[in-house]
Amino acid sequence: MRCIFYLVAFALLTAPSGALAQSSTSLDADDGALHHIVGGKPATLFQKPDSTSRAYVELDFQEPVRVVEQAEDGWREVTTRDGARGFVRANALSNVWIRIDKREQVVQVLRGARLVRTFPADFGTNVFADKQRRGSLTAPDHWRTPEGRFFIVEKNSNSEFHRALVLNYPTAEDARRGLRNDLISRGEYEAITRADSARTRPPMDTALGGLIEIHGDGTGGTANWTHGCVALRNEAIDWLWLRTRVGTPVVIEP
Incomplete structure (x- = not known):
């Protein structure tokens, strides 16, 4: 989860005055140098923008890197947090992340420190509390949206x-x-922590609950009705679907 903290810190520390107040800008522009590895698997750092050149190291899924410059034919020259410098495929990188504000009931999409879009959202029935355990018809108070740092x-x-x-x-x-x-x-603890270390899907059938999603069929922020998920209108989730990948960081704030 270190890269998510890195992204959030970057956004807060480098955002120019008023940048986070923008409501819309283009997601086609590659704004911001700080990126992370996406796609659910490691990416190889090469000496040259050529997959037949010397391979330096495997970059972990979700590892943060800083883009130095664009290179030819779909490559990016990057530096790692350990100081290594080389080339990776551009499609292995992203600087898109999602900030969810439960108090304001919005989902914000950012590229680096720049706010791109804001969508009204629906939350768990008990919107004011952090998730502690699985909810049910007999315990609807626990249909809560969790807070913290996550990823898709x-x-x-x-x-x-x-x-x-x-x-x-x-x-x-x-x-x-x-x-x-x-x-x-x-045993359940060990299974969850193994999944966390491997950055794979954790067990979602324990007393802690699971299957927390950002999904469609939302009302646009007029009702909190989910079992802990974040619901958007269908046109909003369609837009978000095209611009996120496995590994996209998600920060949920109280």
């Missing part, structure tokens, strides 16, 4: 709610809390 771990085009971007909840932090509070077993 899966995209579901066959969702019952039009389309869905599945988040990697529960995280290792949630697993530690669940084990401490006797909500999950040691």
Whole structure:
């Protein structure tokens, strides 16, 4: 999750005055030098913009890199946080991330520090609290939207709610809390933390709950009705679907 913190810090520290107040700009422009590895798998750093050149190192999925300049034929020259410099395929990189504000009931899409779009959103029935455990018909108070740093771990085009971007909840932090509070077993804790380390889909059938998504069929912020998901109008999730990938960071704030 370090790269998500890195992206948020970059956005807050480098945003020019008023930048985060913009409502719309182009997502086609490649704004901002800080990117992260997306696509659900590592990317190779090469000596030259040529896959037959010397391979330096494998860059982990979600690892932050800084783009030095564009190169020819779909390559980018980058530097890593360890100081390595080389070339990666442009389609392995993104600087798009999502900020969700529960208090304001909005989903914001940013490229680096620049706000691109803002969408009104619906949240869990209990919008004021952080998610602690699975909700149910007998415990609707726990239909809450979790807070923290996540990423898109899966995209579901066959969702019952039009389309869905599945988040990697529960995280290792949630697993530690669940084990401490006797909500999950040691085996469930280890399974969640293994998935967190591997940046894969965690178990979503424990007492902590799961299947937290950004999905469609929303009302545009006029009602909070979900079981913890974030619901957008269908035209909004369609727009977001085309501009996000597995690995896109998502920050959910109270």
